[in-house]
Amino acid sequence: MKPTLEAPGIKLLKLTYDKPLTNFAFFFNLRRYTKKAMREAAIAAKEALDREHPKDRATRLFAARARLAGLDPAAAGLRMACFRLSTHPWFEGFVLFLICVSGAVLVRRYRLTPS
Numbered sequence: 001m002k003p004t005l006e007a008p009g010i011k012l013l014k015l016t017y018d019k020p021l022t023n024f025a026f027f028f029n030l031r032r033y034t035k036k037a038m039r040e041a042a043i044a045a046k047e048a049l050d051r052e053h054p055k056d057r058a059t060r061l062f063a064a065r066a067r068l069a070g071l072d073p074a075a076a077g078l079r080m081a082c083f084r085l086s087t088h089p090w091f092e093g094f095v096l097f098l099i100c101v102s103g104a105v106l107v108r109r110y111r112l113t114p115s
Helices: 031-051 054-068 078-086 091-109
Strands: none
Touching: 054 078
């Protein structure tokens, strides 16, 4: 069976004009303006955060973390209480302490005796 379609082959195009159309874009530095605007916005945001009361900031950040976890920060319930407990700074250290105490108790209770 003979194929009915054939590839047309490669046609190379000749370049007729090898110079850039304009060199305006190479001399005009837009990046300096965007960097300045970003720097000014960052400074303004930092100043606004510095003026914010620490307790208000902690409340705002906790509410944002609760929303990320899929919880309603305004709701008072068992889920929010558990979330508040698990995000406390001492929670991880306390859990690790309990694991170590549990291991020590197990070693003491089921100590291997030489046979």
